[in-house]
Amino acid sequence: MGRDLQVRVATPEDFEWIHELRHRVYAAELGQHPPDPAGRLRDGLDDGGNVYLVAARGPARIGFVSLTPPWSGRYALDKYLTRDELPLLTDEDPFEVRILTVEPRWRATAAAPLLMYAALRWTAARGGRRVVAMGRAELLDMYLAVGLRPVGRTVHSGAVTFEVLTGEVIELTRRARERYGAALERLRSAVDWRLDMSFAPRPDGCEHGGASFTAIGTDFRTLHRREQVVAADVLDAWFPPAPGVRAALAEDPAWAARTSPPSGAEGLLAEIATARSLPMETLAVGAGSSDLIFRAFGQWLTPGSRVLLTDPCYGEYAHVTERVIGCRVDRFRLRREDGWRIDPDRLSAAVGSGRYDLVVVVNPNNPTGRHAPAAELRSAIAAAPAGTRWWIDEAYLGYVDPAESLAELAATDPRVVVCTSLSKMYALSGLRAAYLVAEPSTAAELRRRTPPWPVGLPAQLAAVAALRDPEHYRDRWRRTHELRRQLATALAGLDEDLAVEESVANFLTVTLPPDGPSAAELVAECRRHDVYLRDLSPLSPRYQGRTVRIAVRDTAENARIVAAWGAALEALRSGSGSGSGSRTGSASRVETPAVAAVAAVGSV
Structure with a gap:
């Protein structure tokens, strides 16, 4: 050739x-x-x-x-x-x-x-x-x-x-x-x-956000770039952690860096138990929810297991079940025309056959941004076969209402486990802290399979301080909703053919018209302006290659997102855009x- x-x-x-x-x-x-x-x-x-x-x-x-x-x-x-x-x-x-x-x-x-x-x-x-x-x-x-x-x-x-x-x-x-x-x-x-x-897939086959860090520099030699890059491709909080968190990290960072933490994170477990009114023996902690997902699923599932995931769903679940463990995975399809809602009757019918070892529900769902009421999920779980375990991921529940948590059910029902990240809602993504709630014997078995020092000392200090200041975070979550609405209105005003869908959490999605550029092209063009967004196409064919997820940022960065989106649309429609093909x-x-x-x- x-x-x-x-x-x-x-x-x-x-x-x-x-x-x-x-x-x-x-x-x-x-x-x-x-x-x-x-x-x-x-x-x-x-x-x-x-x-x-x-x-x-x-x-x-x-x-x-x-x-x-x-x-x-x-x-x-x-x-x-x-x-x-x-x-x-x-x-x-x-x-x-x-x-x-x-x-x-x-x-x-x-x-x-x-x-x-x-x-x-x-x-x-x-x-x-x-x-x-x-x-x-x-x-x-x-x-x-x-x-x-x-x-x-x-x-x-x-x-x-x-x-x-x-x-x-x-x-x-x-x-x-x-x-x-x-x-x-x-x-x-x-x-x-x-x-x-790209010509080749990621080496691990799992599509993540976080491409914005490649622009900052993963070797950490050009960290000043963080001031220039809008990292709206990951769902990190736009706000800083609570003052008590910053004080705990600043008090003696040299000591926190060199000192081994409590080996079983006992103080963090006790603080979670107090803040959530849960027995301490129902808890297990990890270095982020992904740590808990890999550890728990690796214990419970085998290549012979059958798992039901919603579609679309957070990509880590498909990666772990299909590609790491090799389970048979079925999809419970969510539909845009239904507002991405989980129909509890349809879910009960799908699970009622008894063929599933595990059902995963992310609630609120990432990336659709929809929340299934706790009462509806409780009904579906109650009607499910006794041999079906439920994993409920509540990483973004604080943006809805902590009272909607199924943690109390998980603490007593051996079929239910609730996993909660402290990263997104508490502005601790860089520190990696999460916990799960399960009935005592299940939680104890997971703790036995947890290596010592699962969460670093700075992360334990920060998480404890964050849980002690709920009012700070409630105020920040309320402000997030305001910023999201403003961002949605500004994006919708750019083009009447854009379908802007707000979530209940700290992000929204925008779907491009079928005769316009693809999501990948739009995302690539925005990167020319140092604005990083998330193309949802690899997660599910439900998105038809046309939907972009945008994390809510502060007022100034949201303005940059809107400006970059508008410039990208203009460039792509005029034929002057770079596209994302390499x-x-x-x-x-x-x-x-x-x-x-x-x-x-x-x-x-």
Whole structure:
């Protein structure tokens, strides 16, 4: 391949060539469709359904692949099979990958593998967890080699026979990196990658916020940059901790740094018990809620466990259950048209089968920002089978009402555990302190599995002081609601096509219109102004690649967010924006093992 190979989303100018190449291959070459006098083969899903990724060398287009996302509401496979015959189209929200097509002269190059990999990355960046495809029967071994597997259905289209195939995005990504890692690294440094996601996923496969710290400097040599960067991609508090916290940290920092803390955080446990009116034996502490999640889930769950997560949901839960432990995970889908509300009756029906070992509910939910009333959750838990454990994450409950906590229930019901971070509500994210509430035997077992000194001395000092000043935080939480409303009003005023949704906590979400820039493009453009926001696309296909989460900051930083958003919209609509695709230099001809097989034209 030449030095100017690029991969991009198809532009309107590409479609004449796409339809002409499809006709040459699928009508003339393969006999899958009857010839058209105009020499064009169009697709019924092109009108609002399909997305095409194109590989080009300079002005010459050399291949494309088509994707149909689940939010289009229909698939090409619907022409051949009913949803009863292929329930995964309804149950799994798959992305359909189709019609990988390469110009004949480029079929012996890496064009087809590159397009397949691009389709996988595009799918993952939109929260896709499964793909479905039709693969030509004579190429089945090739599809098996890349990780796809037959579902037991065969379809016929003209003279061509296809196997229906599926694969999990996690597994397909792992296999691609393991089998073709060296070739992909050569491509990474060679291809002009113009898609709105990175070429490679994070090493741990879990998407987090916090990219703003890369702008400040993770080696801590340029910490002055913190004054220039608006870190609205993480949900840290905009306000400082209580005066007593700052006094405790400042009194003797040298002593606090060099001194081992109480080994079991006894004083912190006692303060939590007092502040929350809970028996001390029902508590366990950790260095942030993620510490408690990893520790508890690692004890309770195995690869044979089945877990129910809401969708969308805080990404750490899917990461731990699916990728670290390897559980079977099902999703309880929340819907924008329902206001992202958890319907307690629908939840009870989903859990009532008794097949779940664990149900996770983040309440208020991050990232939807909705709160499920405690009474509704209590009813759902009461109706659930005895063998189902519930994990209730209340990291943001202070922004609603501490009286809505299920901690009292968790202290007595062995099926319920409540986890609460002190990071977000108490402005202690940098110190890492959290606790969970469980009936005494469950809490005792977790404490036994906790290493000594689980929370550092500065964090223990700060957390104790914070819990002793509830009025300071109540005032800050009230002010957060005011700032959020002001930010929402200002963002909505930029463009009537923006859908601004306030949460009950310290963030809001903004959804871009379907015909506008993607969330990833908008987020990347805002970074040019040192404003960091969170693209929610990787968390769930519910967001359709168009929703951004914004943490509430103080008045001045909120004004910078609004200004950066407006400038980014203007730049992207005028075509002057940078986008988020990483243009990583020139391309060279790259061959891979099995290129001849993978590059063969098929309806993948």
